[in-house]
Amino acid sequence: MNPIVRNIIAVVAGWIVGSVVNMLLINAGHSFFPVPGIDINDMDAYAGVMPDLEPKYFLFPFLAHAVGTLVGALIAAKVAVSHHMKMALIVGGLFLLGGIAVNYMLPGPTWFTALDVLVAYIPMAWLGGRIGMKKNPTA
Template identity: 65%
Template sequence: MKPILRNIIAVIVGLILGSTVNMILITIGNSMFPIEGIDINDMNAYASIMPTLEAHYFLFPFLGHAIGTFIGALVAAVIPVSYKMKFALGIGCFFLLGGIYMNYLLPGPTWFTVADIVLAYIPMAWLGGKLALKFSKKS
């Protein structure tokens, strides 16, 4: 397979798998810790209650962002022939932009916003890239 095609596939598969893992974890969190009396599909109502939520409501969103980014970056770094870490970090940057946007739409407590932006994206993409590099050195 041509390298450019593998690179395109790496990005697409990394984004799809990372997003899927993210949404699965957020859905699990919403079922484990439902927010009573609010329609989570109503963005305005959801945004108004976000700053008042307790810490456990933010566990699964953080895990979704971190693990989703990690899986997406890992997959995106395993598939291409070269520039593996660049693909991993590219996925991390993409998810970081999404995280910044979501924190703008649904602003939570400052501690969560800082932890999410600083810890969930670029560091997890870097870890995914490093693990992918270890896989490729063994094969």
């Protein structure tokens, strides 16, 4: 298979698998910590209560963003033929763009936005890339 095509497949696979992990953790969070009196599918109502939520309501969103990015970057690094870390960081960049968009649409407390944007994406993509390159350190 053409290495460029394989690297593109690596990024797409990482993005898809990471997104599935992200959504599973978000849904688990809604099961563990349901927001009282809010339909989570009503984005306007949800956005209205976000700034006033207790920190426990932000645990699973942060884990979803961080673990989803980590797993997606790991997959990209493992599947890629070359430029393993670059493919992992591309996945991290895609998740970062999504995270910025979500933090814009559902503005939470400033501490969460800062933590989410600064820690959950690029550092986790780098870590996933490092883990994914373990068996092939010269790549």
